[in-house]
Amino acid sequence: MKKLFYTVVVFFGLIAIFYFSLLVLIDKETYPPTALNFTPTEFTVVNEQEVFYSIGNSIKFGNQFSIADKTIFESDKRIVDVHVSPNNSFAVIEYSDEIWLLSYDGSIKQFISKVMNPFDVKSEPVGETFYTGNIQWGPTSDYFYVLEYEVYKRNKDGYISSETKALVKYTIDNQEFSKVVNPMPFFLYAQGENGIYFVSPTPDGDLVLNHSPLNSTQRKVVGLEELKKINNLRTIFYNFSVHDYSDMLIAEGRVKSQISEDRTNMSFYIDDNKVLTTKEGMGFKGPTFGMQAGIGNVFTPSGRYFLLNLYSEQYNGPLLFNVETYEYMKMPADLRIYQNVNTKTSNSWILTNSGVEIRK
Incomplete structure (x- = not known):
C-alpha cells in the first residue's frame, strides 16, 4: 500500500x-527582432524571366510577383511543393494527397494521381500500392518520375509500414504511367544517360550506388573508378529540391549571415554585400534574429533579384532585393517563387554512394 x-x-x-x-x-518574455535602418521602398521588376510562383494557394506565372499577375490555378488545399520542368513550361503541383500537372499558360490543368506520405499511411491494406511526391523531371521536360510504395506490414498497434517498390515514369503526351525500375529498393535516385542510378542499403546499414537500365530488372553496383568517371563527365541529371537549393547558395557563397562579436546583431549578405541587419529578439526557444539563408529565399532566374523572408518588429514577410541597387520592397505574404535548378544549370554537386549531394 x-x-x-x-x-x-x-x-x-x-x-x-x-x-x-x-x-x-x-x-517568459518574448519579443521580435528589430530590423535596423529598415527603409523599404518600391520599384518595378524589369528584364526578368517569367516563372511559376504562388501567393497563398494561388499559382501564378509571371515576373511581377504580385496579385497583378494572372492566377492560372487555385485550390483550397495547402501547397506542399511545386516541381517546375527544366524548360519552365510545366509544373507539377504537389498537395498532401494528390498531384496536378499545370502548363505555364493554364491551358493544361490535369489531375495526375492521388499521393500519400509513406510515413502517414493509416488504413490501407497490406499489399496496397501508392505514389509519393518524390518527383524528378526528365531533362527533355516531356516526362517526370514518381516513386511507388507498397504497404507491407501492419503491426498490432495499427501502425502500417511501407517500402519503396518501383520507379514510375509519367509521360505527358500519352498521359500514362509505366514502371521503369522494378523493384526499386530505396527512394534516392538520379538519371543517367543509359538508365537510373539509385541508392540501396546493405545488410550492414551502409549505402551503395547502383545502376539499372530502364525497363530492366538488371542492376549493378557502381564502383569507385566508375563513380569518378561519372563525376568527371557530369552526365547525371537531377533536379534539386528547395533544401538542396538553400545549401547550394551557401556553398557557392552567394548568401551568408554573420553575427556580431557581441552577439546582439546579425547581418545578411548577398554576394558579400551587407543588405540588412537585425537586432536580437527572443523567442520561446531562445534568441532569434529573424532571418537566415534558408528555405524560401531564392534568386530570380536573372540573378538580379533576391527574395528574403524576414521576421521583425517592423515587418513579417518576404522582401524582394534588387541585387544591383540593394533597394528592397515588401512583397505579398506567403509569396513563394519556384524554378528548376538541376545538375546542368549548376556545377555545385557531386555523385556519391548516398546520391547527388551539394559540394561544399
Whole structure:
C-alpha cells in the first residue's frame, strides 16, 4: 500500500512540475527582432524571366510577383511543393494527397494521381500500392518520375509500414504511367544517360550506388573508378529540391549571415554585400534574429533579384532585393517563387554512394 501511495505522490508531483515549467515558459518574455535602418521602398521588376510562383494557394506565372499577375490555378488545399520542368513550361503541383500537372499558360490543368506520405499511411491494406511526391523531371521536360510504395506490414498497434517498390515514369503526351525500375529498393535516385542510378542499403546499414537500365530488372553496383568517371563527365541529371537549393547558395557563397562579436546583431549578405541587419529578439526557444539563408529565399532566374523572408518588429514577410541597387520592397505574404535548378544549370554537386549531394 505504501508503494502505491508513493507512486501516486510521485506521479502527481511530476504533473505539478510539468505545469509549473509550462507556466514559466509561457511567462517568459518574448519579443521580435528589430530590423535596423529598415527603409523599404518600391520599384518595378524589369528584364526578368517569367516563372511559376504562388501567393497563398494561388499559382501564378509571371515576373511581377504580385496579385497583378494572372492566377492560372487555385485550390483550397495547402501547397506542399511545386516541381517546375527544366524548360519552365510545366509544373507539377504537389498537395498532401494528390498531384496536378499545370502548363505555364493554364491551358493544361490535369489531375495526375492521388499521393500519400509513406510515413502517414493509416488504413490501407497490406499489399496496397501508392505514389509519393518524390518527383524528378526528365531533362527533355516531356516526362517526370514518381516513386511507388507498397504497404507491407501492419503491426498490432495499427501502425502500417511501407517500402519503396518501383520507379514510375509519367509521360505527358500519352498521359500514362509505366514502371521503369522494378523493384526499386530505396527512394534516392538520379538519371543517367543509359538508365537510373539509385541508392540501396546493405545488410550492414551502409549505402551503395547502383545502376539499372530502364525497363530492366538488371542492376549493378557502381564502383569507385566508375563513380569518378561519372563525376568527371557530369552526365547525371537531377533536379534539386528547395533544401538542396538553400545549401547550394551557401556553398557557392552567394548568401551568408554573420553575427556580431557581441552577439546582439546579425547581418545578411548577398554576394558579400551587407543588405540588412537585425537586432536580437527572443523567442520561446531562445534568441532569434529573424532571418537566415534558408528555405524560401531564392534568386530570380536573372540573378538580379533576391527574395528574403524576414521576421521583425517592423515587418513579417518576404522582401524582394534588387541585387544591383540593394533597394528592397515588401512583397505579398506567403509569396513563394519556384524554378528548376538541376545538375546542368549548376556545377555545385557531386555523385556519391548516398546520391547527388551539394559540394561544399
